[in-house]
Amino acid sequence: MPSPKPVRASSGRSSSVSGVGSGSSGRYEFMSLTRTPPLSPSSASQLLQRQGSDPTTARLRASESPNRRRRGSASSNASTSSTGGGQQLPEEDCMHLNPSIISVALSSLLAVDLWLSKRLGVCACEEASWGSARPLMKLVEISGHGIPWLIGAVYCMYKSDSAAGQEVMLNLLMALVLDLVLVAIVKAVVRRRRPAHNRMDMFATFSVDRYSFPSGHATRAAMCARFLLAHLVLAAPLRVLVMLWAVFVGLSRVLLGRHNVTDVAFGFFMGYCQYNLVEALWLSPATLQSMMGQLE
Numbered sequence: 001m002p003s004p005k006p007v008r009a010s011s012g013r014s015s016s017v018s019g020v021g022s023g024s025s026g027r028y029e030f031m032s033l034t035r036t037p038p039l040s041p042s043s044a045s046q047l048l049q050r051q052g053s054d055p056t057t058a059r060l061r062a063s064e065s066p067n068r069r070r071r072g073s074a075s076s077n078a079s080t081s082s083t084g085g086g087q088q089l090p091e092e093d094c095m096h097l098n099p100s101i102i103s104v105a106l107s108s109l110l111a112v113d114l115w116l117s118k119r120l121g122v123c124a125c126e127e128a129s130w131g132s133a134r135p136l137m138k139l140v141e142i143s144g145h146g147i148p149w150l151i152g153a154v155y156c157m158y159k160s161d162s163a164a165g166q167e168v169m170l171n172l173l174m175a176l177v178l179d180l181v182l183v184a185i186v187k188a189v190v191r192r193r194r195p196a197h198n199r200m201d202m203f204a205t206f207s208v209d210r211y212s213f214p215s216g217h218a219t220r221a222a223m224c225a226r227f228l229l230a231h232l233v234l235a236a237p238l239r240v241l242v243m244l245w246a247v248f249v250g251l252s253r254v255l256l257g258r259h260n261v262t263d264v265a266f267g268f269f270m271g272y273c274q275y276n277l278v279e280a281l282w283l284s285p286a287t288l289q290s291m292m293g294q295l296e
């Protein structure tokens with residue numbers, strides 16, 4: 001069952017077509033019009049038949065010849081369902097006029113998300129209300145960037161003098177690469193634009209990083225925090241610090257205007273799940289030896 005899709009009101013065709021279907025149901029009639037191929041005289045009359053409840057359309061219908069109208073209603077009766085008012089509407093349009101609760105809930109969530117994210121973007125530029133905190137936020141951004149984490153993992157693996165330490169760092173490296181790949185895939189599929197108030201002045205980004213869903217910093221922060229808490233022996237204050245760091249990295253994405261709230265929330269969720277994947281794919285010395293053996 002097709003569900004209503006968001007309408008792009010900016011295209012020239014959209015605005016001219018929506019003018020035909022004014023009224024509260026215009027949006028959904030407009031949806032069905034946009035799916036129709038370029039209008040020929042016959043398809044135009046079919047479209048007009050589908051606008052039965054609209055006053056403008058009713059006037060247009062009145063100007064049609066009676067013969068044509070009779071033919072039209074006879075053929076449409078075969079494929080229509082009746083409405084409460086006794087009017088006949090194509091089944092397709094009936095479905096568009098009854099958007100599911102889920103799509104309404106999703107649209108509302110996205111509207112709240114955009115509104116809240118814009119309000120929270122208080123460090124989006126120097127002139128913003130918390131603009132003076134922007135340099136600090138950018139430091140937090142760097143602390144969650146992929147490059148320092150990759151360099152840090154390689155350095156620690158190289159410096160570690162125990163096999164256990166090297167194993168942990170190797171798996172952290174694998175986790176970081178996995179995170180970059182998964183985030184790039186989701187960003188490329190979803191293609192959600194960054195907030196309009198974001199300044200694209202991040203260092204070292206891939207082309208998919210022009211998209212904002214999910215936040216790569218949030219996935220990395222959640223995954224790395226779980227990784228460090230599970231594999232490093234840390235005193236309680238340090239454990240709290242690791243968790244606070246992860247939360248702050250996520251929060252800073254919204255304050256800097258880089259992301260909407262939902263990008264960060266989903267990023268945290270995705271990073272949390274990614275850690276489970278890392279555990280499942282854990283590279284032990286035995287696995288590594290057998291992999292090396294297969295390569296030789």
Ligand SMILES: CC(C)=CCC/C(C)=C/CC/C(C)=C/COP(=O)(O)O
Pocket residue numbers: 145146147150180202203204205206209211212214215216217218253258
């Ligand atoms: C060695 C190598 C290819 C490193 C690539 C590291 C890199 C450029 C990571 C991208 C990090 C980044 C800017 C992610 C975007 O984060 P969002 O939170 O803005 O989604």
